[in-house]
Amino acid sequence: MTGTALVSVNVDQEIIDLARRHKAAGGVGLQVLNIVGGQAENLLERLPDGVKNRLEDATTKALEVAMSAAHQSRGVVKDQQSWLNTALATAMGAAGGAGGLPTALAELPVTTTVLLRAIQGIAHEYGFDPADPEIRKECLLVFGSAGPLADDDGADMAFLSARVTLTGATVHGIIARIAPRLSVVLGQKLAAQTVPILGAAAGAATNYAYFSYYQEMAHVHFSLRALSQKSGHSREALVERMKIATKNL
Template identity: 75%
Template sequence: MTGTYLVTLDTQTAIATLARRHKAAGGVGLQVLNMIGGRAENLLERLPDSVKQALEGATERALRVALQAARQSRSVVPDQKGWLNTAMTTAMGAVGGAGGLPTALAELPVTTTVLLRAIQGIAAEYGFDPNDPDVLSDCLTVFASAGPLADDDGANMAFLTTRVTLNGAAVHGILKSVAPKLATVLGQKLAAQTVPILGAAAGAATNYAYTSYYQEMAHVHFGLRRLAIDSGTSETLLVEQLRRAVKTV
């Protein structure tokens, strides 16, 4: 008997819904690549060497700023609807792209903060406390999924099996582990925003794609967590079910 028959019909239906979200996550990215006339793997080559070498450090700093800002803002700024988060980052992307690389780099930590807050808001939708260290860890690991401009080879499900308890000593470690992956993703975004003439449009389009992507992936992540709790099914089995379901969507 295979794992397919070890979950209930209701659980399989929920998995199918998450699989559709997973597939939808990267759909807009293809439109962005078509607009800028490039391929994701070639985008980073457009960046100056000095930027590429500093990208990982800049990404880790952006994550630290986002983490601090998200913690401070949750008590005074309520979680926003998904469409509003997308509209906000789309506008910021247009501004960042209009000025080329300097403004795109300046916009990076702001967009990262909005994305983290959006992910935290989705965690709350599924009944998780975003202020809980373990949940905050989950929010950060959503950034470890492949970006919307990457080919979906299933590798972006690896973050679903990652669990790190986020205490004081672990903050540095988890940021270090997420930053390299996110640096590649954000490097593609920066490169798209520096496309001549299309800068503002590309900035808006990439931020739209990235916000849509990470919000959908957050739904997959926390939807799977909630399904495991409610159904009493192991997360390992559910991830395998999801992996199969994505191939058939």
């Protein structure tokens, strides 16, 4: 974002609006649980041990592939509206779930790439350049939030403060930091897609939920960054105010 001049903004109202957006985003996971008839905490138990043991490595590789492919695609395919990204992901989830675990695993890096590209588009929407190495790292940080099946608001909020020092941090270092958490999130998604009979429906619902959630988190993330620049308040201070606003909703 160019320019450093501060502008007059109603910080309190913007914080309340962001808190509402953040809180509403978490509700999309309920539709997944309704379809699979389970609870988020026991979804992972449905996966074979061999898959569970490889989830973190698979997530790391998916993020590395996504970083390269999403960035390269920006010169070929223009940014799409959020609803179109979600519709595409929903179709991919249905295809991935239809074939059970093998196709769901194959779909994982593709979905991650499309989602990261959508996050980059949202960063651009707020005036940030996705080609900037620091913004590319910020896009990755969005994956550090809890997934739509989580109910840990504290964990959801923690990533927004971006306590990872971006300056000097490598992309691989950030991936290593967020991969363990994201592997649990994606493991829940994979497990939902392997539900017998409901595989395609569960795959569509999980991708709809995850795309809706992470795109909303990207809006909150980059809104806070833009608000910090406009108002002169530090992002950490704005996050603390947002935590309080969220609790009061």
